Amino acid sequence: MTDRIVGCILLAIAIAYGITAGDYEARFGDPLGPAALPMMLAVPAALLSLALILKPDPDPAWVTGRPMLRQLAALVLLLGYAQFLETLGFLLATFIAVTLLGKLLRSTWLLSAASGAVMSVVLFVLFDQLLGLPLPLLPEFMG
Amino acid sequence: MDILSLLGQGFAVALTPTNLALAMFGCFIGTMIGALPGIGPVNGVAILIPVAFSLGLEPVSALIMLSCIYYGCMYGGRISSIMLNIPGDEPAIMTTLDGYPMAKAGKASQALAISALASFVGATFATIGLTLFAPMLAKAAIYFGPADYFALYVMAFATIGGVTGANPFKTLLAAFLGLMIASVGLDPATGTARYTFGSYHLYDGFDPIVAIVGLFAISEVLVYLEGVHKDEARSVPLGRAIPKFSEIFVGGWAHARGSVIGFLCGILPGAGASLGAFMSYIFERRWSDKNGTFGKGDPKGIVAPEAGNNAASGGALIPMLTLGVPGSGTTAVMLALLISLNIQPGPLLFEREPEMVWGLIASLYIANVVLLVMNIPMVGIFTRVLAMPQWILMPFVVMVSFLGIYSISHSTFDLFVMIGFGVLGYGLRKLDISLVPVILGLLLGADMENNLRRALSISGGDFSILLASPISVLLYVVTFAMLMLAFGFAYVGRRKARRAADGP
Numbered sequence: 001m002t003d004r005i006v007g008c009i010l011l012a013i014a015i016a017y018g019i020t021a022g023d024y025e026a027r028f029g030d031p032l033g034p035a036a037l038p039m040m041l042a043v044p045a046a047l048l049s050l051a052l053i054l055k056p057d058p059d060p061a062w063v064t065g066r067p068m069l070r071q072l073a074a075l076v077l078l079l080g081y082a083q084f085l086e087t088l089g090f091l092l093a094t095f096i097a098v099t100l101l102g103k104l105l106r107s108t109w110l111l112s113a114a115s116g117a118v119m120s121v122v123l124f125v126l127f128d129q130l131l132g133l134p135l136p137l138l139p140e141f142m143g
Numbered sequence: 144m145d146i147l148s149l150l151g152q153g154f155a156v157a158l159t160p161t162n163l164a165l166a167m168f169g170c171f172i173g174t175m176i177g178a179l180p181g182i183g184p185v186n187g188v189a190i191l192i193p194v195a196f197s198l199g200l201e202p203v204s205a206l207i208m209l210s211c212i213y214y215g216c217m218y219g220g221r222i223s224s225i226m227l228n229i230p231g232d233e234p235a236i237m238t239t240l241d242g243y244p245m246a247k248a249g250k251a252s253q254a255l256a257i258s259a260l261a262s263f264v265g266a267t268f269a270t271i272g273l274t275l276f277a278p279m280l281a282k283a284a285i286y287f288g289p290a291d292y293f294a295l296y297v298m299a300f301a302t303i304g305g306v307t308g309a310n311p312f313k314t315l316l317a318a319f320l321g322l323m324i325a326s327v328g329l330d331p332a333t334g335t336a337r338y339t340f341g342s343y344h345l346y347d348g349f350d351p352i353v354a355i356v357g358l359f360a361i362s363e364v365l366v367y368l369e370g371v372h373k374d375e376a377r378s379v380p381l382g383r384a385i386p387k388f389s390e391i392f393v394g395g396w397a398h399a400r401g402s403v404i405g406f407l408c409g410i411l412p413g414a415g416a417s418l419g420a421f422m423s424y425i426f427e428r429r430w431s432d433k434n435g436t437f438g439k440g441d442p443k444g445i446v447a448p449e450a451g452n453n454a455a456s457g458g459a460l461i462p463m464l465t466l467g468v469p470g471s472g473t474t475a476v477m478l479a480l481l482i483s484l485n486i487q488p489g490p491l492l493f494e495r496e497p498e499m500v501w502g503l504i505a506s507l508y509i510a511n512v513v514l515l516v517m518n519i520p521m522v523g524i525f526t527r528v529l530a531m532p533q534w535i536l537m538p539f540v541v542m543v544s545f546l547g548i549y550s551i552s553h554s555t556f557d558l559f560v561m562i563g564f565g566v567l568g569y570g571l572r573k574l575d576i577s578l579v580p581v582i583l584g585l586l587l588g589a590d591m592e593n594n595l596r597r598a599l600s601i602s603g604g605d606f607s608i609l610l611a612s613p614i615s616v617l618l619y620v621v622t623f624a625m626l627m628l629a630f631g632f633a634y635v636g637r638r639k640a641r642r643a644a645d646g647p
Contacts, residue, residue, distance in 0.1 A: 006574060010316065017323055017338070024335050031599035034335035037592045038326055045319040051312045060573045063369045070368045075566070078361070081545065082558035098538040104368065107534035115535050123542055133197050133550040 003056030011049035018042030070104050077101060089139040090128075094120035146274060153501030156203060157509055165200075165208040166506045170513045173215015178525045180223050182540055183232035184216035185472040186360045190540065192352050192480050193547030202484045203499040207506040209480060210460070213473055214266060214507060217416060217456045218514045221258045221449055222525050225251060226379055234416035234452035237424040241437060241444030246379045248440055252522070253386040257442050258449040259518035260391050261398055263511055265450035268402035269409065269457020270507045273464075276410075277493070277500075280465040284490035289597035290609050294618035296591045299468040300580060301622040301629070302411060311629040313576045321584020322591070324349055331589070332596055344556045351479045351585050353548055353557050354564045358578050359472075360544045361565025364537055366572060391519075394446030397427055401450030408451070409458020409471075416471055419455025420448040457507070464488055464500060467590070472579045478586055487590075 021038035063071065081097040088096075095116040102112025128135045156162065176187030188209055195205040220235030225242035238258060245254040287295070300318040327338045328348025339345040404426055405419035427447030428437045437444045459471045467488040469475040481488050486496065493500055518525075548561050568578055595609075602608035610616055 002574065006570075010320075014319075014323075020338065024330075024337060030332050030596070031602075031604035032332070032592070032596040034330040034333045034337060037595065038323070038337065041319055041322050041326070045316065045323065048312055048316040048319065052316065055312070057310055057313075057575065060575065062573065067369050071365050074364060074368055075562070078541070078562050078565075079559070082555050082562060085545075085549070085558070086555060094542060098542065101538040101541065102534040105534035105537055107532070112534065115538070119535075119539060119542065123546060127546050127550065131194065131198055133546070135546070135549075 001056070002059045002062075004053050007049045007052030007056070011046055011053065014042050014046035014049055018046070074101065074104055077104070086136050087140050090124055090135040090137055091120050092139060094123060146278065149278075149497060149501050150274060150505060152498065153503075153505030156498055156502030157207065157506035162204055162207050162502065162506060163509070165204050166211045166510050167513055169208040169211025170215045170510050170517060173212035173217075174219035174222075174514065174517055174525055175215075175528055176212065177216035177219020177235075178222040178231050178528055179219075179531070179536060180227065180229045180231050182360075182363070182536075184213060184220075185355075185476055186363055186540070187216055188212055188473055188476045188480075189352070189355045189359050190544045190547055192476065192483075193356070193551050194543075195480070196352075196483060197547075197550045202481075202486055203496075203502050205480065205484065206477070206499065206503055209477055210503055210507060211510040211513075213456065213477065214453075214510050215514060216473070217266065217453045218259065218262045218518050219525065220452070221262065221445075222255065222522070223529055225254045225258065225445075226526055226529055234420045234448075234456070236417070237420040237448035237452075238445060240424065240448075241439070241441050243379075244438070245440035245442070245445065249380075250440070251379050253390050254440075254442075254445055255522050255526075256386050256391045256519050257394060258445045259515060259522070261394055261401065261446040261449035262453045262518070263515045264398040265402045265405055265453035265455075266457055266511050266514075267508070268450075269406050269454040269460075270504065270511065272406050272454075273457055273461055273507070274504055277461050277465050277504075280461065281490045281493040284465055287490065287614060288612060289594040289601065291612055291614040291618065292594040293591060293598060293609060294615035294622070295466060295468060296587050296594070298618045298622040298625070299583060299587070301625040310575065311626070311633050313574070314580055314629075317571065317576045317578070318580035318584045321581040321586075322588045323584075324354070324581070325585045325588025326592075331593070344554075348589075349560060349564075349585065350483075350551070350557065351582070352483060352551065353561050354585055355476055355479055355582055356544050356548055357561035357564025358568035358571075358581065360540055361562060362568030362572060362578075364541055365565065365569040367533065367537060393442040394450075395443075397431065397443040397446040398450050400427060400430065401447035402454040405451030405454030406458040409455030410461050416452040416455040416459065416473075419458070420452035423451025424448040464492060464503075465490060468587075469583065472582065475579060475582045475586060479582075482586065 018039055021035045021042060024034040077097060077100050081093055085093045098119045099112045099116035102115055103109060124135060124137065127133045128137070157166065173187065176182050177184060191209065191212060195208055200208070216232060217234065220230060220232040221238045221242065223229050223231040224235040224238040225246045228239050228243040230236040230239055242254050242258060300315070325348070327345055329336055329346050336346060401423040404423045408419035408422055409416065424444065424447050427443055431443055432441070456471070456473070459469070459474045463469040463474040463478055467478065469478045478488060486492070544561070545558060548557050551557065571578060571581065598608050599606070610619070
């Protein structure tokens with residue numbers, strides 16, 4: 001079933017991809033044009049998606065329950081880290097992210113917080129000081 | 144003789160203090176990455192590319208460091224196979240079969256030493272092969288025109304489908320997915336913005352490195368979180384540190400057999416180290432398993448797959464360097480590095496950058512010796528690393544991925560793209576769709592279109608030029624045969640599975 005659903009989604013993407021390509025106009029002097037390759041990709045991709053719909057593999061074992069919640073939590077955490085890295089500053093953001101990730105990976109609060117503290121400092125020294133890749137150290141409102 | 148003098152120049156490049164230090168650092172880090180279950184060679188190389196990139200290393204130094212990491216990973220993968228019965232990376236799966244039983248029988252250090260020697264033999268064999276064959280192939284490849292390159296890329300996708308053994312429809316679909324993702328951004332020839340949805344962030348397209356780190360490293364975290372409730376694996380005791388000489392050399396000719404088979408598997412575009420280890424083990428079992436000792440700790444069952452996977456990983460560098468078509472996931476990632484350093488691999492690489500190519504080859508010889516030393520007398524360091532808990536390792540990998548990507552462009556948009564690719568990679572892995580063709584499509588897409596465009600400019604828009612040269616016709620024939628083979632295997636496999644399901 002999963003394969004069929006994915007096949008349908010990919011088929012829709014391939015069709016939309018091909019139709020969009022039709023809008024790209026070929027310019028004078030270019031024998032290929034911007035639309036040709038996308039068109040050449042869209043057709044076989046659509047056919048392969050059809051094959052997936054018609055001959056699906058057995059379903060994979062999707063995770064449910066707590067592990068799935070863990071994954072979702074981790075995803076939210078990563079998105080949040082990306083969003084707030086510059087606002088919170090590297091040290092604070094990394095400390096929070098590593099602590100929470102450690103907790104998600106079934107460590108205790110104390111150990112995760114310790115690893116968060118150590119890792120944020122070590123990584124800052126490593127990247128910013130030793131490798132010379134500037135990172136935003138402090139929260140925006142303090143800098 | 145020509146080769147010897149070029150190799151001599153290569154050693155002059157490889158033996159400069161910086162490059163030598165980077166090679167040793169690469170070997171160490173590589174073995175570490177290989178040994179730790181949870182970060183395989185692809186992830187390891189991928190998350191270190193941005194670092195190498197922003198360090199502003201010379202291209203040759205960056206390439207030397209990452210190649211040594213790559214070789215190191217192949218050595219390191221066996222350590223957790225033997226100690227924990229968990230392969231440190233995918234090619235090391237076959238080593239668990241005899242390595243772990245041997246370690247459980249109290250001969251862990253002997254198993255580690257045997258496999259280190261086998262790795263050394265396999266990798267050295269492949270490096271010699273690389274030295275001899277790569278220049279030859281590069282010479283032949285000079286006759287390739289744009290149409291032939293286009294055909295070659297088509298073939299690369301087909302061969303990946305042929306040997307990975309998974310559902311070939313899915314592998315091909317993955318390739319098209321990669322090519323479609325590659326077409327996002329400004330079309331270089333006409334300046335048309337394609338599939339950017341009006342976002343200026345997408346005008347440059349997706350940076351392959353951002354995509355790779357997402358697809359491999361971030362998805363790995365999601366995969367790991369699935370099984371986090373399981374117990375941590377326990378390591379067997381190491382025993383006596385350095386075994387006797389005579390105990391290490393028990394493999395005999397299994398070294399040679401494994402190396403040759405692995406090397407041949409490595410050269411095939413798209414096959415790579417896992418196939419090399421698998422084929423070597425299967426062959427060795429047929430050849431020398433007379434008393435049914437395989438699977439119970441037979442040293443030859445360790446030697447063959449280890450020689451095989453190391454020979455294959457060296458062999459996989461040949462198509463990557465000479466044709467620009469990577470033979471495995473990790474070499475695909477290294478191709479991404481070359482492209483971001485503005486170096487176009489392929490036959491002209493040997494002409495234009497002899498220093499780089501031969502410096503790389505020479506440093507691989509050095510890396511092998513360094514790795515042998517690190518992996519026999521000093522193996523205790525790496526077995527201790529295995530005790531590192533995942534709640535430290537995983538966040539560390541995530542943070543290095545984020546920082547690496549952030550340091551390329553200082554844009555949070557790239558971080559979101561990386562996470563997006565992580566989710567995509569997780570989904571594809573769950574569906575048993577290989578990630579390597581996606582990466583390959585993403586990497587080769589632009590070049591494929593350029594060569595198609597060049598070919599059509601020559602012919603004035605006539606598509607028949609694609610079949611005009613004997614080289615391209617040959618390549619299409621091979622492509623067709625590979626596809627038939629892949630679909631044939633898949634069909635037989637399905638029928639076998641069905642029969643097994645129907646049976647009692």
